[in-house]
Amino acid sequence: MNKYELTPEGKEYLENSLPEKQLVDLLKEKNSIDFDDAKQIKNFYIALQWALKNKWVRSTGKEIILLNYPEHVPEQEALEKLSKGEDVDENVIEILIQRKLIKKLVYSEADKMVGKEVTTLTPELLKSGLWKQVSFQKYDVNTPVNRIYPGKLHPYRQVMEEIREKLIGMGFVEAKGPLVELNFWNADALFMPSDHPARGVHDIYMIKDPKTGKVVDNDLWKRVEETHKTGWIMGSKGWGNWNFELAQRLVLRSQTTAVSARTLYKLKKENLPHKMFVIDRNFRPDVIDAKHLVEFDQCEGIVVGEGLNFRHLLGYLKEIAETFGAEKVRFKPSYFPFTEPSVEGVALIKGLGWVEFGGAGIFRPEVTLPLGIEVPVLAWGLGIGRLAMIRMGISDIRQLYSEDLRWLREKEVVR
Amino acid sequence: MPTITYDKNDLLNLIGNKMSDEQLEETIHLMKTNIESENESEITIELTPDRPDLFGIEGLARAVKQYLGIETGLKKYSIKPASVNIRASDISYRNHIGAAVIRNVNVNDAFIKSLMNIQDVLTDTIGRKRKKVAIGIHDLDKIVPHFSYIEVDKNEKIIPLDQESEMSLSEIIERLPKGKEYGHILSGQEKYPVFTDARGIFSFPPIINSEKTRVTENTKNLLVELTGTDKDAVSQTLNIIVTNFADRGATIEAVKIFRGEKFESTPNLSPSTIDVEFSEIEKWSGVSFHKEDVFELLKRMGYDSVENKGKITIYIPPYRNDILHPIDVIEDIIISYGFNNFTPELPSLATIGSSHPVEKTSSKFRELLVGFGYQEIIRPLMTNPRELFDRMNVKRERIIELENPVSEDYTCLRNWLLPDLMKMMSTNKHVEYPQDIFQVGDVVVHDENEETMSRTVRKAAALIAHSKTNYSEVKATVESLLKQIGMKYTFKDSNLSHMIEGRQAIVLVNNKEIGYIGEINPVVLENYGIEMPCTAFELSLDSI
Structure with a gap:
């Protein structure tokens, strides 16, 4: 069975009727018409030629006179049928081909396949309908095939995204802070004394140029200074000293708690209660090995609100641990320079046993009051790198930033 | 820790x-x-x-x-009156000293071990590596009164601990390990501080003791001397040492430190006090304790306490230096009660969580780039100028550099992402192509308008490597990306040296330049030893 396709001219006549049909339609009411009037028909001479040939009209040279109005116009009907893919009489086909209103579709490739076994079902086989006349080669279902690698998020990202999702679900608002940070936010505002060991040249990266940042809020700096020197107004002994130049020094952020401090400073009373979290990069000088990197991500959060206490702190820590699959949670005393009391969470995780999953505490008054916060602030932090390593099934921390494309391609998604 | x-x-x-x-x-x-x-x-x-x-x-x-309740409450220590004096001169850079005599010590292995342990750890931590506090412990019977704390010439000599012959103080600083380690504390001083007895120098703080006062198994009585820059730290460290000796059954004897006619007797083991409101204990702990329970809980942490006009006055043992604020005592009450005896409670604080706009945009970009079939990579932010500029065939510019890098590979923060992707590609030359990788991450640039004189900028970059990649491919990708994000964009000619001339462009959104696209310059590919054509784009997401 052959297939045909209408030419542009054929398509036009399908839509507007064949020219000779247009001519007799024009004559149908009047029976005769002037030559000049009839010329409004597009392709008038073609129309006249075929109308004469079919003996539908006669011409006087000046006028065209209707002889016989045709009830059926086989060519017109054929165009309609072909456009719908229906069969048409061979004789009419021949006329239409002659008139260049249709053309026969040739499927040279598909034609060759007729009666044979093919390896591929081609668009041509489908278009020509010849697929009915071929058979398909059967696959060995176990035949080896090429590897395909989908585009993927880094496994570490998958873990971080999962954590973000969960924290957002718990009502925490994500915060960000600068990576190059003032010592002031990274330590002083957190009540870490000027001579704290973690502030030394071996424990924190200093910026070469420029060395110092700006004091934006003089009053805030005064409050922090007073807190360090004398305990300001909160009944603390303070540290007895404070180093302004050190506070001004620009460093690479060594703890995301700097972001918590900035968030507290910006927090307005009318926006309480407030929950904030941050997942971001920090930097500390170290010798790089399977357990240590000079940069690492931390995940931490704060809950700010009237009436919060130690039991609520444990409540959040437990909730977070359970969200990440802990079966049981225990707490033990711990120490952070900026929280008191401080607690370490230990969780029983299936297949791992008891693992430390994070630290928490209530921010010291020496931290909150200078920042303008008069209600308790619960703070917690998760060992995100460690959590990610467990989820990714790796034991070398350097793999978190792996350069091995093959490994990244093959690594199954984190579930 | x-x-x-x-x-x-x-x-x-x-x-x-x-x-x-x-x-x-x-x-x-x-x-x-x-x-x-x-x-x-x-x-x-x-x-x-x-x-x-x-x-x-x-x-x-x-x-x-x-x-465990075996011995609770404030432990009382008695001090015998002084029989030993030290005459101290004012030494501005290391003016605070403390001393004690310990009699009837029983020097066995465990004792010596513990002595060494505690000296090192205390001077490292509370002593801030001997700068704030340094400790010297001597066999009292090997020195002869009168004792002084004075400054002497750097050429004065002693036999340092573990040495056989005399060395001058400046030689000790230059040659001995302890001298090299702690000598910086005295740098810039014209003279050096020493303790002397009737026969000469027996201690060179904060560097080293003398061999002649070495503590041996025959030692019966000790002189403990501390020097430092902070009065409280010196006296608290002294208290920790002497109470430890006393717990071993030794007797503590005071030392009078004379400055002119005035003297001060050390150690001072009288407890300090702090007042805490009962209501504060409940406020922070979330538990309403009976008063008697609070007293008992405090006893098990070594405190004594009495009720005083609605408050509670707490006597802090002399070896505790960490009590700055009532909250520090409240923590001890909580520890004493036992963390796991508290019932965790989740307060009903209704808040609505949300992600940061920068992270939201980043997630959208990652989603689309993964949709293109690209593999995400995550690389450190720290790098070096060779990677950032030289290998990339671009001129060095001012970036965030570190004053104290630990290794030559990590001396600064990245200011663009493409070098990471190039390096990644160069280490994976034998892995199947096409290789399409991307990174959405932070870079840091200078910005004098900011508080931190710098700005963290989120960028997205991708590197496409296969034999037929070209400008059209990368342009189609970026157009599609920006269209999907809903941005109107234009491209204009650029002349960036890391890409091929005439096959690169700057991308503009709202007439602002947000990044570049193009074919990587073969010079750069050669620098990385990459033998596959690469195209790349990098966009700043801050204005998107």
């Missing part, structure tokens, strides 16, 4: 109670400590820096005894 190894038998002897390993572990775990490792004879514990009184084995044993 200091990690200290204790002799387990010695510890149990000091506690004076038979305990199983499990009981011991359980108790130690409840005291802000972590057991790192343990065997038959030793236990290694990681301690927190706020409790230097636990660094010594005697202090740890004392805390365990209190916690």
Whole structure:
């Protein structure tokens, strides 16, 4: 069975009727018409030629006179049928081909396949309908095939995204802070004394140029200074000293708690209660090995609100641990320079046993009051790198930033 | 955090109670400590820096005894009147000194070990590596009164500890390991501080003791001297040392330190006090305790306390230096009660969570780039100018550099992402192509308008490598990306040296340049040893 396709001219006549049909339609009411009037028909001479040939009209040279109005116009009907893919009489086909209103579709490739076994079902086989006349080669279902690698998020990202999702679900608002940070936010505002060991040249990266940042809020700096020197107004002994130049020094952020401090400073009373979290990069000088990197991500959060206490702190820590699959949670005393009391969470995780999953505490008054916060602030932090390593099934921390494309391609998604 | 190894038998002897390993572990775990490792004879514990009184084995044993209720409340220590004086001159850069005489010590192995342990850990932590406090412990019977703390010429000589012959003070600084390690504390001084007896120098703080006053198994009486820059730190460290000795049965004897006619007697072991409101205890802990329970809980942490006009006055033991604010005592009440005896409670604080706009945009970009079939990579932010500029065939510019890098590979922060992707590609040359990788991450640039004189900028970059990649491909990708994000964009000619001339463009959104696209310059590909055509784009997401 052959297939045909209408030419542009054929398509036009399908839509507007064949020219000779247009001519007799024009004559149908009047029976005769002037030559000049009839010329409004597009392709008038073609129309006249075929109308004469079919003996539908006669011409006087000046006028065209209707002889016989045709009830059926086989060519017109054929165009309609072909456009719908229906069969048409061979004789009419021949006329239409002659008139260049249709053309026969040739499927040279598909034609060759007729009666044979093919390896591929081609668009041509489908278009020509010849697929009915071929058979398909059967696959060995176990035949080896090429590897395909989908585009993927880094496994570490998958873990971080999962954590973000969960924290957002718990009502925490994500915060960000600068990576190059003032010592002031990274330590002083957190009540870490000027001579704290973690502030030394071996424990924190200093910026070469420029060395110092700006004091934006003089009053805030005064409050922090007073807190360090004398305990300001909160009944603390303070540290007895404070180093302004050190506070001004620009460093690479060594703890995301700097972001918590900035968030507290910006927090307005009318926006309480407030929950904030941050997942971001920090930097500390170290010798790089399977357990240590000079940069690492931390995940931490704060809950700010009237009436919060130690039991609520444990409540959040437990909730977070359970969200990440802990079966049981225990707490033990711990120490952070900026929280008191401080607690370490230990969780029983299936297949791992008891693992430390994070630290928490209530921010010291020496931290909150200078920042303008008069209600308790619960703070917690998760060992995100460690959590990610467990989820990714790796034991070398350097793999978190792996350069091995093959490994990244093959690594199954984190579930 | 200091990690200290204790002799387990010695510890149990000091506690004076038979305990199983499990009981011991359980108790130690409840005291802000972590057991790192343990065997038959030793236990290694990681301690927190706020409790230097636990660094010594005697202090740890004392805390365990209190916690278990074997011996609770404020421990009283008596001090015998001074029989030894030190005449101190004013030495501006190291003016605070403290001293004590310890009599009737029983010098056995455990004692010496503990002595060495505590000296090093205390001077490292509370002493800030000897700058703030340094300790010298001497055999009292090997020195002859009168004692002085004075400055002397750098050419004065002593036989330093563990040496056989005399050395000058400046030689000690230049040649001995301790001199090299701690000499910087005295740098710039014209003279050096020393302790002298009737026969000469016996201690060179904060560097080294003399061989002649070495503590041996025959030692019966000790002179402890401390020097430092902070009065409180010096006296608290002294208190920790002498109370530890006293717990071993030794007698503490005061030393009078004369400055002119005036003298001060050290150590001072009288407890300091702090007042805490009962209501504050409930406010922070979330538990309403009976007053009597609070007194009892405090006793088990080594405090005494009395009710005083609605408040509670708490007597702080002289070896505790970490009590700055009532909250510090409240924490001890909470520890004493036992963390796991509190019922965790989740307050009903209704808040609506949300992600940061930068992260939201980043997630959208990652989603689309993964949709293109690209593999995400995550690389460190720290790098070096060779990677950022030289290998990329671009001129060096001002970036965020570190003053104290640890290695040559990490000396600055990246200011663009493409070098990471190029390096990644160069280490994966033998992995199947096409290789399409991307990174969405932060870079940091200088910005004098900011508080931190710098700005963290989120960028997205991709590198496409296969034999037919070209400008059209990368342009189609970026157009599609920006269209999907809903941005109107234009491209204009550019002349960036890391890409091929005439096959690159700047991308503009709202007439602002946000990045570039193009074919990587073969010079760069050669620098990385890459033998596959690469195209790339990098966009700043800040204005998107």
